[in-house]
Amino acid sequence: MLDVAIRRRLGGFALEAAFTAPSDGVTALFGPSGAGKSSILAAIAGPTTGEGHVRLDGRDLLALPPERRRIGIVHQDSRLFPHMTVERNLRYGLRRSDRSGIGFDEVVEVLAIAPLLSRRPATLSGGERQRAAIGRALLSQPDLLLMDEPLAALDGGRKAEILPFLETLKARFRLPILYVTHHVGEARRLADHVVLIAEGRVVAEGGPELLAGAEGEVVGVEGDLVTIRVSGPLPRPGSHVTLT
Amino acid sequence: MLDVAIRRRLGGFALEAAFTAPSDGVTALFGPSGAGKSSILAAIAGPTTGEGHVRLDGRDLLALPPERRRIGIVHQDSRLFPHMTVERNLRYGLRRSDRSGIGFDEVVEVLAIAPLLSRRPATLSGGERQRAAIGRALLSQPDLLLMDEPLAALDGGRKAEILPFLETLKARFRLPILYVTHHVGEARRLADHVVLIAEGRVVAEGGPELLAGAEGEVVGVEGDLVTIRVSGPLPRPGSHVTLT
Amino acid sequence: QLRVFAAASLTEAMQEAGRAYTARTKEPVSFSFASSGTIARQLEGGAPADLFVSADAESMDYAVAKGSIRPGTRRALLGNSLVLVAPMASRAKPVAMIDGRFPLLARLGPNGRLAVGDPAYVPAGRYAEQALTKLGLWRAVQPRLARAENVRAALALVSRGEAPLGIVYATDAALDKGVALAGRFPAASHAPISYPMALTTRAAPTAPRFARFLLSAQARAIFARYGFTPPK
Amino acid sequence: MSALEAEALWLSLIVAGRAALVGLPLAIVAAWIVARCRFPGRTLIDALLHAPLVLPPVVVGFALLLLFGVQGPIGALLDKAGIRLVFTSTGASLAAGTMAFPLMVRAVRQALEAVDPRLEEAARGLGAGFWDRLFTITLPLAAPGLIAALVIGFAAALGEFGAVITFAANVPGETQTLPLAIYSALQVPGGERIALRLALISLSLAVAALLLSEWLLRAMRREGRDA
Amino acid sequence: MSALEAEALWLSLIVAGRAALVGLPLAIVAAWIVARCRFPGRTLIDALLHAPLVLPPVVVGFALLLLFGVQGPIGALLDKAGIRLVFTSTGASLAAGTMAFPLMVRAVRQALEAVDPRLEEAARGLGAGFWDRLFTITLPLAAPGLIAALVIGFAAALGEFGAVITFAANVPGETQTLPLAIYSALQVPGGERIALRLALISLSLAVAALLLSEWLLRAMRREGRDA
Numbered sequence A, B: 001m002l003d004v005a006i007r008r009r010l011g012g013f014a015l016e017a018a019f020t021a022p023s024d025g026v027t028a029l030f031g032p033s034g035a036g037k038s039s040i041l042a043a044i045a046g047p048t049t050g051e052g053h054v055r056l057d058g059r060d061l062l063a064l065p066p067e068r069r070r071i072g073i074v075h076q077d078s079r080l081f082p083h084m085t086v087e088r089n090l091r092y093g094l095r096r097s098d099r100s101g102i103g104f105d106e107v108v109e110v111l112a113i114a115p116l117l118s119r120r121p122a123t124l125s126g127g128e129r130q131r132a133a134i135g136r137a138l139l140s141q142p143d144l145l146l147m148d149e150p151l152a153a154l155d156g157g158r159k160a161e162i163l164p165f166l167e168t169l170k171a172r173f174r175l176p177i178l179y180v181t182h183h184v185g186e187a188r189r190l191a192d193h194v195v196l197i198a199e200g201r202v203v204a205e206g207g208p209e210l211l212a213g214a215e216g217e218v219v220g221v222e223g224d225l226v227t228i229r230v231s232g233p234l235p236r237p238g239s240h241v242t243l244t
Numbered sequence C: 001q002l003r004v005f006a007a008a009s010l011t012e013a014m015q016e017a018g019r020a021y022t023a024r025t026k027e028p029v030s031f032s033f034a035s036s037g038t039i040a041r042q043l044e045g046g047a048p049a050d051l052f053v054s055a056d057a058e059s060m061d062y063a064v065a066k067g068s069i070r071p072g073t074r075r076a077l078l079g080n081s082l083v084l085v086a087p088m089a090s091r092a093k094p095v096a097m098i099d100g101r102f103p104l105l106a107r108l109g110p111n112g113r114l115a116v117g118d119p120a121y122v123p124a125g126r127y128a129e130q131a132l133t134k135l136g137l138w139r140a141v142q143p144r145l146a147r148a149e150n151v152r153a154a155l156a157l158v159s160r161g162e163a164p165l166g167i168v169y170a171t172d173a174a175l176d177k178g179v180a181l182a183g184r185f186p187a188a189s190h191a192p193i194s195y196p197m198a199l200t201t202r203a204a205p206t207a208p209r210f211a212r213f214l215l216s217a218q219a220r221a222i223f224a225r226y227g228f229t230p231p232k
Numbered sequence D, E: 001m002s003a004l005e006a007e008a009l010w011l012s013l014i015v016a017g018r019a020a021l022v023g024l025p026l027a028i029v030a031a032w033i034v035a036r037c038r039f040p041g042r043t044l045i046d047a048l049l050h051a052p053l054v055l056p057p058v059v060v061g062f063a064l065l066l067l068f069g070v071q072g073p074i075g076a077l078l079d080k081a082g083i084r085l086v087f088t089s090t091g092a093s094l095a096a097g098t099m100a101f102p103l104m105v106r107a108v109r110q111a112l113e114a115v116d117p118r119l120e121e122a123a124r125g126l127g128a129g130f131w132d133r134l135f136t137i138t139l140p141l142a143a144p145g146l147i148a149a150l151v152i153g154f155a156a157a158l159g160e161f162g163a164v165i166t167f168a169a170n171v172p173g174e175t176q177t178l179p180l181a182i183y184s185a186l187q188v189p190g191g192e193r194i195a196l197r198l199a200l201i202s203l204s205l206a207v208a209a210l211l212l213s214e215w216l217l218r219a220m221r222r223e224g225r226d227a
């Protein structure tokens, strides 16, 4: 189990968040822009400065220096090393790990970054950069994966390829994943557990059903009328919806 | 009318895109990661180096130096000036423009950035940064607006507020907008015209119906069955959908 | 190999003397030229010098006081005389001997300066100060001095026409084609100009031989060609 | 502090301050040319900018004498305009500034090269022309480097000896800066005590300049926050 | 080029090259301390690092003589260990390097301050400890600045006169570097021509160093691409 309790002051912003997450599932951190999601991830992975703890199966990770916490993190901005090729970026964490569960070739294939391996980050597109960053985090063989809107810059097709891979990952490696996203569909698809954040605090914690919105199965099509069996909260009649 | 024809070589990548866009609507540039969308925007707004033209109502913008093209651009990474407060960032383009159609207060309100005005970009969250960048571009009173995934970092609520504002904007100022997004719903909602890009080329051009997916209005709810009147392509029975 | 630390103003003459010595004895001599004050301190710091040739008594006194000099080896090597120079272009009318009536200020013009080695530490400048004081010219001319770091720099200021007059050694004046002799200072107007030399405490056994050579007729002839006089 | 020491201190401040302040804009131009422009002969210009650094100061002083002396090509012109450099404190600044110049150019250049060109591009898109961008984006972003350039220029000018004494000679109250006074004191056996005191004064000046620069940097950071 | 000139050239190369190469790691440590560590007295250390710059070179030479002379506290120890610095070419490097040191520290510091700390943090998260980060992220990202530091250190050491002649004396073939040879040439009437030639040799060395540094930078950029 992942047990997080964080307390920080950032300028005028007070972060005071405590929640728990299952140790082998995806926990979605959900909340409006500026709620403190990225700050929570930074507090978990960065230098220990404020109060609090981050216990993973009992051990307090904050007691370790960041380089020994085995936390993989994908930042909102990719933070690739500009002086290395994509391949050297990917291998950076891999080389420094004593495990090898997540394979280089596998990651390269799923993220479709083989053609980029010899390129420098500066020449990549936004989505390409983000994929490389995801790969780099995965290959460091983490015990805990933090992802900050990792798929926001990706197109639907690429997303649809990476999502199942993340699902496999969590199944195969029993790796807890904290996943920040603004995309309800993405969260509902991946998340086993949802933590709602607002103004630096946890306002609700629970299952995927916490997320507003709905998904379902198309059960009938008649002319331009489509009938869907929905799970989750029901939309109000007259409201405008998008199907994806 | 906006008439774009661009030819560039970027390392091993060849960009060769030509399309037209209505002069007072939103044109969505759609395509997979690495297709060349950001590169097209860069070619339109940046220093003239390759071949091609960008004609806005007949005048070739590429004949002007970038600072006189009156193009507002929101980059995928916000590119706020780190040494200025958010307010000074916002006023940067405003001060350099001889028009004043788009008002400071209005933009600040819609983007909900009033509390951020005196802060430095380094202390902003991802979404806050992006909103400031949108505001800066709008306030430069552009003749043409280029937006590269401007809402990708924003939560649904914020998106829902900004989208109508962009709609008003295009209605009020008859401003052509090139809009890059990976989000079908967003594109369908905003776009009057769609340009599909792949591997550096335009593969299709047309109305919003070009976009796969569908949206509609909820006409009935019975138990967990929801009936929706759909415009756009119909989903296949048995398929899994998400409603947003 | 012998090492001689010598005043910079002796550079060329000493080098020639060294070559002559090597030609005769097959023994190489190497030099390190710097200002005498610097050398005195270098000896204190353990410089690997066998022989010190100073341009002034003070630096030698300092070396003696610091125990860098082998007692009883100090000798007066050379003398020199002090002259007034003007830029060649000025076509100055030479005056044989400068006395108290010399119109120094008038010759400097309204804002010209008199180039000298800095009297605070350059030996030539100190002699110049003594001479001007003796002749009663010092007080008037003192605010008009351009104090250079060494005699050569003072000379350069005159030969470039930056200063209309300068006071330097006769040896320097003789070799610079850019300057003309504008006068001589009476030998009695300043302390005798003397270049003392001495063996250092760490001098090699062959060092006295070179010191003797410098005092020989052959060496004197060389020094004379550069305008040096025998010591007073 | 004796009156003469106070005078040397004051003069050093003027001479070095002027050298750094006048040198900075010139250093910015020079750094811009070598950092941002690509043309044949750039490396040669770059090397010439380093000349005062690789040549002994005395040679630089001598070269200045040849150029700016009353007989020199530039000096003759200035002389007609009533400007005298040799033996004046302005000349001392010129000599000290010339020696410090390569260091200032280097510092500015390093700062310019660290400025993210995408931000300049962004400003351009917002309607800012060349000079506008230069003064609102490039130079403010390079400000820490510019201040570093000022500090190093001031410090180097403060310490410059050989070029100053060769070009401007030692005219007390006019060109006798601290290094010249220190040198004088040191050449006289037993002058160590005075030299040490003067050296400490020099160092204090450098400390003051450093503190001032750090205060400036902080103020600049604050200013951006409040504006 | 006469044999003596060739000797001076070669010696200058060795002296300045050694000064820059040995100086660089020390400059990195010093720059790290003033740029990255916060402790009381930091500004004082910073100021002391500038001392060789603000003091006349001769004073620095004398200070070195006091410290490293056979009678000096450090010199005496080294002497016991059989290491002689005064009046040797190693000593010339020490003197030239001491004068160049503040410039190197400045350049390294500016480079360190320009490194994005978030990248170091990212490396940390990937399991890289302090030294690992230093050598794989910080220093490579600061590399252009390190090369700038080498160039400026080399150039300054190449041109250093006062400290070298004072500490190491002016012995041809031993400590007579180009600036000292130029000085000696200038002492001889009519030596201007030789001085000029030596000055041009100095400048060519600087050009060579610059070209080498630019080539190095390009090679480094390429290397990252192929690896």
Ligand SMILES: Nc1ncnc2c1ncn2[C@@H]1O[C@H](COP(=O)(O)OP(=O)(O)OP(=O)(O)O)[C@@H](O)[C@H]1O
Pocket: A010, A011, A012, A013, A031, A032, A033, A034, A035, A036, A037, A038, A039, A040, A076, B123, B124, B125, B126, B127, B128, B153
């Ligand atoms: N140094 C600081 N000074 C003041 N406020 C700060 C500072 N650092 C962060 N904040 C504020 O803390 C809040 C949380 O920021 P954080 O980046 O964690 O948000 P987020 O939930 O990730 O938002 P987004 O979805 O937009 O990325 C924001 O409102 C931000 O402005």
Ligand SMILES: Nc1ncnc2c1ncn2[C@@H]1O[C@H](COP(=O)(O)OP(=O)(O)OP(=O)(O)O)[C@@H](O)[C@H]1O
Pocket: A122, A123, A124, A125, A126, A127, A128, A153, B010, B011, B012, B013, B031, B032, B033, B034, B035, B036, B037, B038, B039, B040, B076
């Ligand atoms: N200097 C370069 N060298 C090689 N390839 C480059 C260079 N610059 C860009 N590219 C390539 O050009 C392609 C187009 O990049 P661009 O940033 O325009 O993509 P995009 O459509 O905006 O993608 P995304 O949705 O991921 O942001 C990418 O495949 C990118 O790798």
Ligand code: MOO
Pocket: C007, C008, C009, C010, C034, C035, C036, C037, C055, C056, C122, C123, C124, C150, C151
């Ligand atoms: O020979 Mo000196 O000691 O430079 O006047």
Ligand SMILES: [Mg+2]
Pocket: A037, A038, A039, A076, A148, B125, B126, B127
């Ligand atoms: Mg965030």
Ligand SMILES: [Mg+2]
Pocket: A125, A126, A127, B037, B038, B039, B076, B148
């Ligand atoms: Mg893009």
